[in-house]
Amino acid sequence: MSQPHRTIAVILSGCGVQDGSEIHEAVLTLLALDRAGASYQCLAPNIPQTRVVNHATGAEVSGETRNVLQESARIARGQILDIAQAQPADYAAMIFPGGFGAALNLSDFGSKQDQCQVEPSVLEFAEVMAASGKPAGFICIAPALIPRIYGSGIKLTIGNDPDTAQTLEKMGVVHVECPVTNCIVDKQRKVVSTPAYMLAQSIQEAAAGIEQLVQKVLALC
Numbered sequence: 001m002s003q004p005h006r007t008i009a010v011i012l013s014g015c016g017v018q019d020g021s022e023i024h025e026a027v028l029t030l031l032a033l034d035r036a037g038a039s040y041q042c043l044a045p046n047i048p049q050t051r052v053v054n055h056a057t058g059a060e061v062s063g064e065t066r067n068v069l070q071e072s073a074r075i076a077r078g079q080i081l082d083i084a085q086a087q088p089a090d091y092a093a094m095i096f097p098g099g100f101g102a103a104l105n106l107s108d109f110g111s112k113q114d115q116c117q118v119e120p121s122v123l124e125f126a127e128v129m130a131a132s133g134k135p136a137g138f139i140c141i142a143p144a145l146i147p148r149i150y151g152s153g154i155k156l157t158i159g160n161d162p163d164t165a166q167t168l169e170k171m172g173v174v175h176v177e178c179p180v181t182n183c184i185v186d187k188q189r190k191v192v193s194t195p196a197y198m199l200a201q202s203i204q205e206a207a208a209g210i211e212q213l214v215q216k217v218l219a220l221c
Contacts, residue, residue, distance in 0.1 A: 006221070008033055009091040009129075011083065011122065012044045012072035013101025017197070018053035020068065022099030025139050025196050026075050028207050029097050032214035041091070043083040044072035045121045050104040068105045084121035088128040092221045095214070098140020098196055109144040114170040118148045135190040135220035137183075137213045143193045147171035150189055157184040159195030181208040185216055192216045 010029055014020015033040045046069040052061045073080045096102060103110035107118045118126070126149045129136065138146055141164075143156040152172025158164050165175040176184045180201075183194035194209035 006039065006092050007090060008038050008040045008217070009086065009094040009125075010040050010042050011094060011096050011106070011125075012042055012068075012075060012080070013097075013099060013105045014044075014049055014066070014068050015071040015074045016053065016055050016101075017099045018055055018058065019049055019051050019066075019104060020071050020099055020101035021075060021097050022140060022197055023075060024203050024206055025097040025099065025210060028203075028210045029095055029137075029139065029214065032207075032211045033095075033218075036214060036218055038214075038218055041086075042072065042076035042080040043086050043125070044069045044080060045105065045119050046082040046084065047105065047119065047121075049101070050108075050110075068101070082121075083125050086125060088125055088132065088134075091129065091134070093135040093137070093217050094126065094129050095137040095217060096139060096142035096145060098142045098198070100141065102140070102142040103144055106142075107145055107148070109141070113167050116144065116148070118145055123148065130189070133190065135192070135217045137192045137194075137217040139194055139210060139213065140196040140198050144168065146191060146193070147173050150191065154189050154191060155184055155186040156191065156193040157195060158193070159198040161198060164198075179209075180205045181212070183209055183213045183216060190220045192220070
Protein backbone atom coordinates (compact mmCIF):
# COMPACT_ATOMS: atom_id res chain seq x y z
CA MET A 1 0.00 0.00 0.00
CA SER A 2 1.40 3.39 -0.94
CA GLN A 3 1.95 5.95 1.80
CA PRO A 4 0.05 9.28 1.64
CA HIS A 5 2.04 12.26 0.45
CA ARG A 6 3.71 14.23 3.27
CA THR A 7 2.03 17.44 2.15
CA ILE A 8 0.11 19.73 4.49
CA ALA A 9 -3.19 21.19 3.26
CA VAL A 10 -3.56 24.87 4.18
CA ILE A 11 -7.19 25.93 3.84
CA LEU A 12 -7.70 29.60 3.02
CA SER A 13 -10.89 31.66 3.11
CA GLY A 14 -10.14 34.69 0.92
CA CYS A 15 -7.64 37.51 1.23
CA GLY A 16 -7.98 40.02 4.05
CA VAL A 17 -8.77 39.85 7.75
CA GLN A 18 -12.27 41.36 7.55
CA ASP A 19 -13.69 39.17 4.78
CA GLY A 20 -11.18 36.37 4.16
CA SER A 21 -7.96 34.87 5.48
CA GLU A 22 -5.87 36.93 7.89
CA ILE A 23 -2.88 37.49 5.61
CA HIS A 24 -0.22 37.56 8.33
CA GLU A 25 -1.53 34.30 9.80
CA ALA A 26 -1.68 32.60 6.41
CA VAL A 27 1.83 33.68 5.39
CA LEU A 28 3.29 32.87 8.80
CA THR A 29 1.79 29.38 8.51
CA LEU A 30 3.35 28.84 5.10
CA LEU A 31 6.69 30.20 6.31
CA ALA A 32 6.72 27.97 9.39
CA LEU A 33 5.93 24.92 7.26
CA ASP A 34 8.67 25.77 4.78
CA ARG A 35 11.21 26.39 7.54
CA ALA A 36 10.33 22.99 9.00
CA GLY A 37 10.99 21.33 5.65
CA ALA A 38 7.34 20.45 5.06
CA SER A 39 5.64 20.83 1.71
CA TYR A 40 2.19 22.40 1.54
CA GLN A 41 -0.73 22.95 -0.80
CA CYS A 42 -3.20 25.79 -0.40
CA LEU A 43 -6.89 24.93 -0.84
CA ALA A 44 -10.04 27.05 -0.77
CA PRO A 45 -13.72 26.63 -1.63
CA ASN A 46 -14.80 27.90 -5.04
CA ILE A 47 -17.70 30.01 -3.73
CA PRO A 48 -18.67 33.69 -3.52
CA GLN A 49 -17.52 35.60 -0.45
CA THR A 50 -20.24 36.35 2.08
CA ARG A 51 -19.27 40.01 2.05
CA VAL A 52 -16.59 42.36 0.69
CA VAL A 53 -14.88 44.88 2.97
CA ASN A 54 -12.80 47.94 2.11
CA HIS A 55 -9.84 47.25 4.40
CA ALA A 56 -8.70 50.87 4.24
CA THR A 57 -11.91 52.05 5.94
CA GLY A 58 -13.35 48.88 7.47
CA ALA A 59 -16.64 49.51 5.66
CA GLU A 60 -18.57 46.81 3.87
CA VAL A 61 -18.77 47.40 0.11
CA SER A 62 -22.31 46.98 -1.20
CA GLY A 63 -22.93 45.56 -4.65
CA GLU A 64 -19.48 43.97 -4.99
CA THR A 65 -18.80 40.25 -5.15
CA ARG A 66 -15.56 38.30 -4.96
CA ASN A 67 -14.73 34.62 -5.20
CA VAL A 68 -13.07 32.91 -2.22
CA LEU A 69 -10.83 30.69 -4.36
CA GLN A 70 -9.70 33.56 -6.58
CA GLU A 71 -8.99 35.85 -3.63
CA SER A 72 -7.13 33.10 -1.75
CA ALA A 73 -4.96 32.60 -4.84
CA ARG A 74 -3.44 36.03 -4.14
CA ILE A 75 -1.87 34.68 -0.94
CA ALA A 76 -0.92 31.37 -2.56
CA ARG A 77 0.76 33.11 -5.55
CA GLY A 78 -1.68 31.25 -7.79
CA GLN A 79 -0.72 27.80 -6.49
CA ILE A 80 -4.11 26.80 -5.13
CA LEU A 81 -6.74 24.11 -5.62
CA ASP A 82 -10.50 24.02 -5.24
CA ILE A 83 -11.04 22.08 -2.02
CA ALA A 84 -13.97 20.24 -3.64
CA GLN A 85 -11.49 18.72 -6.11
CA ALA A 86 -8.78 17.92 -3.53
CA GLN A 87 -8.20 14.34 -2.37
CA PRO A 88 -7.71 13.97 1.41
CA ALA A 89 -5.50 10.93 0.80
CA ASP A 90 -2.91 13.27 -0.72
CA TYR A 91 -2.37 15.16 2.55
CA ALA A 92 -0.78 14.29 5.87
CA ALA A 93 -2.47 17.08 7.87
CA MET A 94 -4.51 20.26 7.48
CA ILE A 95 -4.15 23.78 8.89
CA PHE A 96 -6.77 26.53 8.91
CA PRO A 97 -5.43 30.11 9.27
CA GLY A 98 -7.82 32.60 10.82
CA GLY A 99 -9.36 35.81 9.60
CA PHE A 100 -13.08 36.51 9.59
CA GLY A 101 -13.39 34.55 6.36
CA ALA A 102 -13.24 31.40 8.50
CA ALA A 103 -16.46 32.60 10.17
CA LEU A 104 -18.04 34.00 7.00
CA ASN A 105 -16.94 31.82 4.09
CA LEU A 106 -15.71 28.52 5.53
CA SER A 107 -18.66 28.59 7.93
CA ASP A 108 -21.49 30.89 9.02
CA PHE A 109 -20.27 31.17 12.61
CA GLY A 110 -20.06 34.94 12.21
CA SER A 111 -23.82 35.22 11.79
CA LYS A 112 -25.27 32.08 13.37
CA GLN A 113 -22.85 31.52 16.28
CA ASP A 114 -23.58 28.19 18.04
CA GLN A 115 -26.12 27.29 15.32
CA CYS A 116 -23.49 27.55 12.59
CA GLN A 117 -22.63 25.06 9.89
CA VAL A 118 -19.43 24.51 7.91
CA GLU A 119 -19.42 25.14 4.15
CA PRO A 120 -20.18 21.74 2.53
CA SER A 121 -17.02 21.27 0.43
CA VAL A 122 -14.83 22.28 3.37
CA LEU A 123 -16.72 20.00 5.74
CA GLU A 124 -16.48 17.02 3.41
CA PHE A 125 -12.71 17.37 3.07
CA ALA A 126 -12.14 18.03 6.78
CA GLU A 127 -14.36 15.16 7.95
CA VAL A 128 -12.43 12.67 5.84
CA MET A 129 -9.14 14.01 7.20
CA ALA A 130 -10.46 13.76 10.76
CA ALA A 131 -11.86 10.26 10.26
CA SER A 132 -8.46 9.20 8.94
CA GLY A 133 -6.80 10.36 12.15
CA LYS A 134 -4.74 13.03 10.42
CA PRO A 135 -3.61 16.00 12.52
CA ALA A 136 -5.09 19.46 12.15
CA GLY A 137 -4.28 23.00 13.24
CA PHE A 138 -6.76 25.84 13.73
CA ILE A 139 -5.64 29.45 14.15
CA CYS A 140 -7.39 32.53 15.60
CA ILE A 141 -11.19 32.22 15.03
CA ALA A 142 -10.85 29.08 12.85
CA PRO A 143 -11.34 26.82 15.93
CA ALA A 144 -15.03 27.70 15.57
CA LEU A 145 -15.06 25.01 12.85
CA ILE A 146 -13.82 22.30 15.20
CA PRO A 147 -17.13 21.30 16.88
CA ARG A 148 -18.82 20.75 13.52
CA ILE A 149 -15.93 18.65 12.22
CA TYR A 150 -15.03 16.63 15.33
CA GLY A 151 -18.11 16.73 17.53
CA SER A 152 -18.25 17.40 21.25
CA GLY A 153 -15.69 16.98 24.01
CA ILE A 154 -12.63 18.22 22.15
CA LYS A 155 -10.20 20.70 23.73
CA LEU A 156 -9.45 23.96 21.90
CA THR A 157 -8.60 27.62 22.41
CA ILE A 158 -9.39 31.00 20.93
CA GLY A 159 -7.33 32.69 23.66
CA ASN A 160 -9.32 34.20 26.49
CA ASP A 161 -12.33 36.00 24.96
CA PRO A 162 -15.16 34.98 27.32
CA ASP A 163 -18.09 35.54 24.94
CA THR A 164 -16.58 33.53 22.09
CA ALA A 165 -15.41 30.84 24.51
CA GLN A 166 -18.93 30.55 25.94
CA THR A 167 -20.42 30.22 22.46
CA LEU A 168 -17.98 27.46 21.58
CA GLU A 169 -18.71 25.65 24.83
CA LYS A 170 -22.41 25.73 23.93
CA MET A 171 -21.35 23.75 20.85
CA GLY A 172 -19.96 21.04 23.14
CA VAL A 173 -16.22 21.71 23.24
CA VAL A 174 -13.88 22.36 26.17
CA HIS A 175 -12.33 25.81 25.91
CA VAL A 176 -8.88 26.24 27.46
CA GLU A 177 -7.42 29.70 27.97
CA CYS A 178 -4.09 30.07 26.21
CA PRO A 179 -1.50 32.85 25.79
CA VAL A 180 -0.78 34.13 22.30
CA THR A 181 2.67 32.55 22.18
CA ASN A 182 1.44 29.03 22.88
CA CYS A 183 -1.11 26.50 21.64
CA ILE A 184 -3.49 23.87 22.96
CA VAL A 185 -3.21 20.24 21.84
CA ASP A 186 -6.02 17.71 22.01
CA LYS A 187 -3.82 14.62 21.78
CA GLN A 188 -6.66 12.14 21.37
CA ARG A 189 -8.09 13.91 18.32
CA LYS A 190 -4.74 15.30 17.10
CA VAL A 191 -6.10 18.85 16.96
CA VAL A 192 -3.97 21.91 17.73
CA SER A 193 -5.24 25.49 18.18
CA THR A 194 -3.62 28.85 18.91
CA PRO A 195 -5.08 32.35 19.48
CA ALA A 196 -2.88 34.37 17.06
CA TYR A 197 -4.67 37.67 16.31
CA MET A 198 -7.46 36.91 18.73
CA LEU A 199 -4.82 38.13 21.21
CA ALA A 200 -1.70 39.20 19.30
CA GLN A 201 -0.59 42.81 19.55
CA SER A 202 2.15 42.35 16.95
CA ILE A 203 3.09 40.09 14.06
CA GLN A 204 5.91 38.71 16.21
CA GLU A 205 3.43 37.54 18.86
CA ALA A 206 1.23 35.93 16.23
CA ALA A 207 4.27 34.21 14.71
CA ALA A 208 5.32 32.67 18.04
CA GLY A 209 2.04 30.80 18.53
CA ILE A 210 1.75 29.80 14.88
CA GLU A 211 5.29 28.38 14.92
CA GLN A 212 4.31 26.33 17.97
CA LEU A 213 1.16 25.10 16.25
CA VAL A 214 2.97 24.08 13.07
CA GLN A 215 5.61 22.20 15.04
CA LYS A 216 2.94 20.35 17.04
CA VAL A 217 0.95 19.43 13.93
CA LEU A 218 4.03 18.11 12.16
CA ALA A 219 5.05 16.13 15.23
CA LEU A 220 1.62 14.46 15.24
CA CYS A 221 1.90 13.40 11.60
